[in-house]
Amino acid sequence: MTRSASAFWLSALVISASAGAASAADQAIIRKAAAAPEPVEYGNLYYGFDWTSHRSLVGYTGVLYAPYGMDKSGLRLSAFGLAGDYRYHGDPGETFRGRFVSADALIGWSHVFNNGAATLQVGVNTQDHRIRPTDPNNSVVGSKTGFKVQGDVWVNPTERSLVYVLASYSTAFNTYYSVGRLGYDFLNTGVFFGPEVGGLGNERTDQFRVGAHLTDIKLGPAKVTLSSGWMRERDEGTGWYTTGTIDFSF
16 A cells, blocks of 8 residues: 655746836736645545455555645544455365454654655554354454554655555554565656565464555556565465555545
């Protein structure tokens, strides 16, 4: 899941034109209307998915709100929810099927600078996991609510380059997630391409991921981010993953 912060400005151009070779009192002043200010963005609404070849599929949605505008440092409020299915193996020939939901409510602060922003948020995370058949060796079962902390940084070192890092941790089942991306706008279209690396897990599992991403693909009023690559999961071996997010600013 990139967040951009635009610089907003307003200018007025005044042009004086002479009505002839008359005195200054006879000159007409022509004033061009002030350019309309760019609309202020107050947040992002986004939807996404995460699929792996280990037969897991997750869908999610979230919203980030900045009361004073995304271009200004200040308060940030966010909510996030996801739900999905996954499978994992126990003893030889034994397969467990899991279904879960998770929700966050976070509050924090963002520091906006010339070419990027850094945000830190804290709040509550609640999860519910259901496993079939019952797995006595799995502690990630049932409902649990915990404290969550999340931070992210994005920077455009140049107009055509991108650095993005996000990491979070919840005390509910010791759940964590992280992703880092480097990107470059090779075609000068505003779309960044480059490598990504990440990890996620909880008390039951861990995944390490390495792949590539396309960030800020324009699709009407929205921006799309896609990524895919290789992964390795504890006790499950290697596989492949694909993720996608569509983001709407408001």
